[in-house]
Amino acid sequence: MPAEDSESDVTPDDKDTVHLKKDDQAPEQGDSTPAAPSAPAASAATSQPAAVSIPLSSLLWGAAVAVLAALVVVFGVMWWSAKGDLDDRDAQAADVARAEQVATEYAVGAATVNYQDINAWVGKLKANTTPQLSTKFDATAPKLEQILIPLKWTSTAAPISAKVMSQENGVYKVNVFVTVNSTNAQTPEGAQTTVTYTVTLDENSDWKITDVGGSDGALSLN
Numbered sequence: 294m295p296a297e298d299s300e301s302d303v304t305p306d307d308k309d310t311v312h313l314k315k316d317d318q319a320p321e322q323g324d325s326t327p328a329a330p331s332a333p334a335a336s337a338a339t340s341q342p343a344a345v346s347i348p349l350s351s352l353l354w355g356a357a358v359a360v361l362a363a364l365v366v367v368f369g370v371m372w373w374s375a376k377g378d379l380d381d382r383d384a385q386a387a388d389v390a391r392a393e394q395v396a397t398e399y400a401v402g403a404a405t406v407n408y409q410d411i412n413a414w415v416g417k418l419k420a421n422t423t424p425q426l427s428t429k430f431d432a433t434a435p436k437l438e439q440i441l442i443p444l445k446w447t448s449t450a451a452p453i454s455a456k457v458m459s460q461e462n463g464v465y466k467v468n469v470f471v472t473v474n475s476t477n478a479q480t481p482e483g484a485q486t487t488v489t490y491t492v493t494l495d496e497n498s499d500w501k502i503t504d505v506g507g508s509d510g511a512l513s514l515n
Contacts, residue, residue: 388496389465393455395421395500396467396492403505404450404473404488408441422502423495448475453487463496464503 402417415434419427440446453470460466469490476483493504 389457389460391500392457392460392465392467392494392496393469395494395502396465396469396490397452397455397471399492399502399505400455400469400471400488400490401450401452403490403507404448404471406441406446406448406475408444408446411438411441414441418505421500422505423498426503426505444477444479446475446477448473450474450488458491465494465496467492467494 399421402420405417406414411434415430415437418430418434422430450471450473453472455467455469458466458468469492471488471490473486473488474483475486488507491504491506492502494500495503
């Protein structure tokens with residue numbers, strides 16, 4: 294029958310030809326690169342950074358710490374500045390006290406005289422003075438001796454007070470007030486007077502006395 298003949302007409306060569314055509318539709322053997330998978334378009338298009346949530350209490354705590362740190366710095370600077378001012382004030386007060394003490398000791402020594410030992414008195418006048426002032430006393434000592442010995446002058450002194458009158462670049466001028474009890478040939482019964490000495494000291498020269506002046510009954514030392 295014709296139908297049967299059509300199936301049987303297919304030769305082996307024809308079958309091979311059919312199979313080869315099917316194989317042609319597959320990828321070539323040498324092309325082994327697989328196709329890259331496509332990323333989901335919707336996922337790439339809609340990707341956004343994740344939001345970070347910080348508790349309000351943490352923000353407040355951080356702000357409080359920052360404020361406290363700033364206050365510590367401010368008060369630290371203020372304390373250091375105040376401490377420096379106090380140190381300067383204390384140092385200045387100590388210098389004033391030192392000047393008044395040195396001047397007082399000198400004035401008491403200068404006002405204590407015994408005509409029988411003039412050299413000891415001149416030594417007190419020269420004590421803790423600059424070389425220039427010491428030389429000046431050496432020059433005036435003979436004149437003072439000519440006054441004191443005939444008068445038979447003796448005196449003792451006690452401090453009353455001392456006050457810095459001026460200070461400039463470490464040079465202090467101090468007024469020292471002392472009570473002087475004296476006897477001499479003219480007043481053998483004795484007399485009491487208040488004497489003021491003006492003593493100039495130089496802190497920069499280890500508190501050496503650079504000048505001495507007297508008033509209100511003090512002997513002239515210049």
